[in-house]
Amino acid sequence: MSSPRKARLEAAIVDAIEHPKKRNSLTRCMKRGRDSRSERLATLHGGAAFRQEVKAIKTRCIEQLPELQSRFIAAAEARGCQVYLAADGAEVAEICLRIAQERAFTQVSKSKSLTTEEIELNDDLQAAGLTVIETDLGELIIQLVGDKPFHLVFPSVHKMRDEVAEIFSKETGKPVPPDVDAIMKVVREYLRPIFLNTDIGMTGANIGIAETGGIVIETNEGNGRLVSSIGKCHICVMGMEKIVDTLDDAMMMVLAHPVSASGQLPTTYVTWMGGRSPLGVDGVERESHIIILDNGRSRMREDPAMQEALRCIRCGACMNICPTYGVVGGHVFGHIYPGPIGIPWTSEVHGLETAGDFAELCISCGLCKEICPAEIDMPLMIAEVKQRDAEEHGYPATNRMLMAAESMAKLGCTTAPLANWSLRQPWMREIMDRFLGIDKRRSFPAFDGQTLNRRFRKRARKLRGAAPNAGSARKVVFFADLFVQYNRGDLGMRAIEALEAAGCEVVLPKLQGCGYPYIGYGNLNAARDAALYNLARIAPYVEQGYAVVTPEPTAAYCLKIAWPKLLPYHPHAKQVAEASHEIFEYLLAQGFEGGANALGKRYGFHCSCHQRPLGAGAGVQAWLKARGAQVEFLESGTCCGMAGTFGMKAGALGYDLANAVGEPLFELFKGSGVEAVVTESSVCAIHLRDGTGLPVLHPLELL
Amino acid sequence: MQDALAREFATAFEAVRGVVHLVPTRATAAEAIVRILKEAGITSAAAAALPEGLQEALVAGCGAAGIALMQPPYLAADLPLSMDGPEAGITGMAFGVAESGTMAEVCDEDSVRLVSGLPRTHIGVVFASTLVPRLVDAAAPMRAIFQQYPKNVTVSFISGPSRTGDIELILTLGVHGPEYAHAVVITEEQA
Numbered sequence: 091m092s093s094p095r096k097a098r099l100e101a102a103i104v105d106a107i108e109h110p111k112k113r114n115s116l117t118r119c120m121k122r123g124r125d126s127r128s129e130r131l132a133t134l135h136g137g138a139a140f141r142q143e144v145k146a147i148k149t150r151c152i153e154q155l156p157e158l159q160s161r162f163i164a165a166a167e168a169r170g171c172q173v174y175l176a177a178d179g180a181e182v183a184e185i186c187l188r189i190a191q192e193r194a195f196t197q198v199s200k201s202k203s204l205t206t207e208e209i210e211l212n213d214d215l216q217a218a219g220l221t222v223i224e225t226d227l228g229e230l231i232i233q234l235v236g237d238k239p240f241h242l243v244f245p246s247v248h249k250m251r252d253e254v255a256e257i258f259s260k261e262t263g264k265p266v267p268p269d270v271d272a273i274m275k276v277v278r279e280y281l282r283p284i285f286l287n288t289d290i291g292m293t294g295a296n297i298g299i300a301e302t303g304g305i306v307i308e309t310n311e312g313n314g315r316l317v318s319s320i321g322k323c324h325i326c327v328m329g330m331e332k333i334v335d336t337l338d339d340a341m342m343m344v345l346a347h348p349v350s351a352s353g354q355l356p357t358t359y360v361t362w363m364g365g366r367s368p369l370g371v372d373g374v375e376r377e378s379h380i381i382i383l384d385n386g387r388s389r390m391r392e393d394p395a396m397q398e399a400l401r402c403i404r405c406g407a408c409m410n411i412c413p414t415y416g417v418v419g420g421h422v423f424g425h426i427y428p429g430p431i432g433i434p435w436t437s438e439v440h441g442l443e444t445a446g447d448f449a450e451l452c453i454s455c456g457l458c459k460e461i462c463p464a465e466i467d468m469p470l471m472i473a474e475v476k477q478r479d480a481e482e483h484g485y486p487a488t489n490r491m492l493m494a495a496e497s498m499a500k501l502g503c504t505t506a507p508l509a510n511w512s513l514r515q516p517w518m519r520e521i522m523d524r525f526l527g528i529d530k531r532r533s534f535p536a537f538d539g540q541t542l543n544r545r546f547r548k549r550a551r552k553l554r555g556a557a558p559n560a561g562s563a564r565k566v567v568f569f570a571d572l573f574v575q576y577n578r579g580d581l582g583m584r585a586i587e588a589l590e591a592a593g594c595e596v597v598l599p600k601l602q603g604c605g606y607p608y609i610g611y612g613n614l615n616a617a618r619d620a621a622l623y624n625l626a627r628i629a630p631y632v633e634q635g636y637a638v639v640t641p642e643p644t645a646a647y648c649l650k651i652a653w654p655k656l657l658p659y660h661p662h663a664k665q666v667a668e669a670s671h672e673i674f675e676y677l678l679a680q681g682f683e684g685g686a687n688a689l690g691k692r693y694g695f696h697c698s699c700h701q702r703p704l705g706a707g708a709g710v711q712a713w714l715k716a717r718g719a720q721v722e723f724l725e726s727g728t729c730c731g732m733a734g735t736f737g738m739k740a741g742a743l744g745y746d747l748a749n750a751v752g753e754p755l756f757e758l759f760k761g762s763g764v765e766a767v768v769t770e771s772s773v774c775a776i777h778l779r780d781g782t783g784l785p786v787l788h789p790l791e792l793l
Numbered sequence: 794m795q796d797a798l799a800r801e802f803a804t805a806f807e808a809v810r811g812v813v814h815l816v817p818t819r820a821t822a823a824e825a826i827v828r829i830l831k832e833a834g835i836t837s838a839a840a841a842a843l844p845e846g847l848q849e850a851l852v853a854g855c856g857a858a859g860i861a862l863m864q865p866p867y868l869a870a871d872l873p874l875s876m877d878g879p880e881a882g883i884t885g886m887a888f889g890v891a892e893s894g895t896m897a898e899v900c901d902e903d904s905v906r907l908v909s910g911l912p913r914t915h916i917g918v919v920f921a922s923t924l925v926p927r928l929v930d931a932a933a934p935m936r937a938i939f940q941q942y943p944k945n946v947t948v949s950f951i952s953g954p955s956r957t958g959d960i961e962l963i964l965t966l967g968v969h970g971p972e973y974a975h976a977v978v979i980t981e982e983q984a
Contacts, residue, residue: 119962135892135927169944227968228959246959254960270963277968285969286873302939312955312970315910319903319947320873337939338932344950345928355893356928358809358952359970362935365945367903370869 095447096486099422100742106418107742107750112248116240116419117754119247123410124461124727126353134349144346145465147339148401152391158300158333159382165303169365171378178385179209182327185381186211186292187218189325195220195289199321201307201314202226203294204242204404205329205383207426208439222292223284225313227277234261240420242406242428243351248419281313291321295328296403297343298380301336304364305380308347308357315361323377324366330382331391331400343403350405350463386438395474399434401464408458408468413729413751414451423451430458434471437478446479450486450743453733454610455699456647469609470655476612488527488744489611492735496603499576502537510536529745532738533780535577535772542575542582546598549583557595564594564680567631569624569649569670571642572603573772574790581790585641585673588793592680597636599627604648606700610734614656621653621663629662638670641790643707643771644734646672647700672701672770674789675709682713685793689718693787694764696755696778698771699729710770710789717792724762726755732777748777756781768792798891798924799978805894809953810966811974815921817981823850825977826916827858830881833914833973838881839863841908842900843918844984851883867904873911882908882971883916887948888923888934889978895928895952896976899938901945909951915971917951920984 106113131137151158163173176182190196198220206212212222212233224233231246232239234257239245246254252268258276259266266276293314295305305326307314318324334340348354366378390396409415409429420428425444427435433452437445452472459467491498502509512518519530540548550557566589574582586596605620628638640646649670654663671679693714697707707723714721731737731751736744759767759782766785767778779786803813814825830838838860840851848864855862863879876882884905886896896917898909909915925931931950938948955970966972 115961122962225969226959227957231959244959244962247962249960251960270960270965273960274957274965274968281969282877286877301936304939310956311968312910315906315949316969319906319910336932337935338929341929341932341935356895356950356952358954358956360895360950362948362950364939364942364947367901367945367947368869369872369903371866371902371904372869373902374869 096743099448099450102422103418103742103747106422107746112419113417115247115250117416119241119244120410120416121727123243123352123406127350127407128353130349130353130355134355140342140346140349141463141465143342144403144463145401147334147342148403148464151334151339152331152397152400154335155330155333155391158335159330161300162298162303162333165300166365166380167303169303170375171303171365171380174379174381176381176383179211179214182209182381182383183211183214185379186215186325189323189379190220190290193289193323195322197287197289198222198292199284199288199317200224200292201294201309201317202229203292203327204427205294206292206327207239209383209385211327225281225285225317226309226311230277231257238421238426239428242404242409242420285316285320288317288321290323290325291317292325292327293318295326295332296347297340298328298333299337299340300333302364304362306340306344307361307363308344308359310358312359315359318361318363323379325379325381327381327383330384330387346463347403347405350407350461390438396434396438396471398466399431399438399471401466402431402435403464405463407461407463411457411461411728413455413457413731414453414747416728417747417750418451423448430468430472431466433475434468437475442475442478442482445475446483449475449479453729453736455729455733457699457702457729460702467655473609473612473614477614480612485611485613488739491526492738493607493611493613493616495607495735496572499537499572503539503541503576506537506539523740527740527744528738529740532745533776535573535776538577538579540579542570542579543598543600545579545583546586558590559593559595562593562595564592565631565634565636566594566596567628567636567638568596568598569601569628569638569640569645570598571640571645574641577772578788581641581788584790584793588677588682588684589639591684592677592682594680597631599631601627604642604645606644606648606652607734609652610736618656621648621656625653625657625660625662625666628666632662632666632669636669637676638666639673639676640670641673641770641788643672643698643701643704646670646704651703672704672709674713675705678709678713685713685717687718688714688792691719692722692764693719693766693768694722694724694759694762696730696767696769696774697723697725698769698774701770707770710768714768714789714792721768722762722764724755724758726758730755730774730777732773734773737777749781752777752781759784795921795924796980798926799921799980801891802889802894802924802976802978805892806953806976807894809894810956811894811953811976814975814977815980816977817979819844819846819979819982820850822847822918822977822979823854826851826883827854827860829916829975830855830860831858833881835860835880835914837861837879838883839876839879839908839912840883841865841867841905842898843883843885847885847918865904872904873907876904876907876911879912881914881916882912883918884909886917886919887938888925888931889919890928890931891924892927893952894976895950897931897934898949898951900947901942903947906947906949909949910970913967913971914973914975915951915954916975916977918977918979920982921978921980922983
């Protein structure tokens with residue numbers, strides 16, 4: 091990312107942070123989406139299990155796409171539709187204009203279609219003299235002011251009622267009071283003649299079905315029904331990835347889409363069109379044109395790093411949970427497709443350069459992947475986009491340095507007294523801020539004078555080679571990662587002693603850190619190298635029946651999830667993943683009962699994002715409760731904002747954004763009356779300490 | 794079984810701001826519809842795709858109550874304008890989904906969609922005997938419908954009134970289509 095691009099992005103972040111009203115409306119909208127989704131999942135038959143089904147269906151259908159597309163076309167044609175294949179937006183526009191001109195049609199009314207927005211079709215149609223009206227209220231609002239969608243599902247969520255009233259009073263030439271009901275009345279009257287006089291009713295399609303040759307249009311307002319039934323001719327523009335095989339597949343999409351977006355089941359109106367029906371009983375045939383758009387999708391399908399993006403069903407759930415999107419919104423975090431999934435999609439359909447302009451906003455917390463109904467691994471795809479962008483423009487200097495955090499930690503550890511002293515000097519922090527891009531306001535944990543491995547070796551010498559529990563059936567490879575290796579070797583030793591107290595023989599091979607920063611900053615090859623290095627040293631132990639145990643959630647995430655994904659053909663990655671555990675989960679399973687008495691203590695637990703898919707810290711919370719502590723799981727519903735080393739970076743694209751993300755969580759902790767925050771993530775801990783002023787403990791400190 | 798489904802349907806349809814009327818027969822369904830219209834002060838309505846027996850009863854009921862009722866056949870030349878007038882639309886449904894409070898309207902000519910889509914009030918009539926438990930179960934009746942109509946057909950799932958949250962996320966009903974949605978569920982007679 092070059093510096094003018096970075097400067098533009100930073101200015102946009104600052105602007106967003108300075109406009110809390112807009113931000114709050116967005117945050118409210120996202121929270122509503124998440125909360126109502128959770129409420130629905132609590133009662134939905136099978137709960138969140140539909141995600142696996144959606145993933146399986148979309149994966150299968152994308153794999154079989156060429157065949158399904160042929161079957162869809164044949165079946166749609168058998169129902170009287172005309173079907174076209176368009177390579178790009180220009181071809182779509184050409185087809186639409188030909189249809190309009192041949193019939194002397196001028197009035198186009200549309201129901202919401204992201205696919206037509208992707209190719210900015212309205213511009214082409216209007217330039218050719220057609221009148222194009224968006225009939226979805228949110229889309230209409232932004233069309234009238236020439237804006238772009240702020241949110242996928244609620245495109246005009248940034249417009250308050252007084253602004254909307256103003257927009258419609260300008261448009262209709264009559265005063266409109268800033269009252270939602272009054273505005274609705276005006277909108278209904280404004281749009282009615284537009285519906286009734288439509289020449290071309292244009293829609294997208296949420297789904298195309300090969301089995302029936304039909305399309306599915308989901309709306310809540312009912313505009314899709316009116317547009318597709320009244321228009322003298324119907325044009326549907328559909329992305330090719332929307333085609334599924336059967337009605338059963340389609341029904342699962344009809345369920346998954348609104349449930350994920352807003353907890354609805356299903357949208358108020360779901361229109362299943364098989365061919366086009368006459369308007370009345372006298373049976374005059376009417377036209378339906380279905381344009382299947384490629385626009386980069388075939389290439390995506392052939393690209394192993396990007397093909398997962400084709401599973402996207404456009405529900406918007408990923409942007410409802412994305413921490414940085416929640417601060418800056420879709421105008422900054424997006425081009426036309428906003429939010430996390432917007433990064434790979436933009437890269438593929440609007441170009442790498444455009445995607446690279448906002449890809450840095452992804453802090454790789456991974457929450458999008460955990461909420462996605464098709465289980466798309468967005469963080470990994472976004473890392474790929476960052477990597478491809480870096481191949482063109484290089485990595486930002488600070489990111490390059492933070493990816494090499496381990497060498498710095500090593501240096502800090504070797505020169506601990508000097509390093510720690512320097513880090514306390516304001517002039518040093520000033521220099522680091524200005525020249526290295528490390529924010530001077532961020533506090534740092536001190537370096538330990540010796541590494542954990544050194545402490546462990548020293549102890550072994552003391553024990554004269556008689557390792558505790560040597561020959562025990564419970565054997566553990568301890569995966570330290572950076573914090574207990576270089577900053578808190580004492581905690582590392584406590585962890586090892588706890589494992590030994592549980593009867594384990596513990597070994598500490600010479601390992602590197604887990605390498606997640608490489609994923610976060612988009613150097614997947616370096617991430618693979620780190621994984622290969624560690625796996626080569628861990629696998630021989632695992633083959634002999636060792637478990638792998640780590641105190642750092644992100645390391646556990648790498649071991650269990652990221653490495654097998656990065657190295658799908660590695661001979662041992664899956665085996666190591668299965669043998670890997672978070673420390674407290676492992677200790678509990680071994681019947682460990684040690685640790686300080688915590689009776690009467692009240693802790694607030696913070697779960698790091700990478701810990702969520704691993705069981706959301708159930709192990710450590712159970713252990714604390716067994717020690718007598720009262721534990722409250724406090725969460726804002728998204729990330730704390732630190733995201734590894736992201737929150738250490740200077741300025742808007744780092745510290746400031748991390749704080750804007752973390753603010754609601756800080757308030758929760760501060761208002762909770764807990765005596766300390768407990769978290770297993772060493773980096774979240776720094777952020778929470780800085781942000782709340784409360785003591786923040788690693789549970790190892792309570793051992 | 795169908796009784797329990799009818800209750801589940803009612804709960805779900807009302808949760809999305811619809812109103813449910815459980816009635817045993819076609820005749821009582823007609824009475825319920827006339828009552829809905831009268832209580833809302835509606836004097837003009839249109840009907841489409843109603844099951845045999847109900848249509849006749851409704852014509853009689855509306856006549857007695859002084860409600861002008863438009864009936865099929867609807868000619869293309871008069872549409873869509875003729876459907877901009879009636880205050881209520883009444884359509885028959887092919888089946889329903891209990892879990893989600895969904896009614897499925899089937900048509901091979903779009904006047905039916907205009908009857909349910911343009912007026913401010915929509916009344917759907919569904920037989921309890923056609924209710925399937927869950928949304929995913931709807932694939933089977935959908936398959937039968939699409940096989941029955943090898944050419945053109947449109948199925949509309951309707952779950953409550955037209956809604957939007959596009960202004961400040963405030964739930965608002967009736968921005969384009971029906972602001973009021975009723976489901977009349979016939980519980981004893983079979984479809």
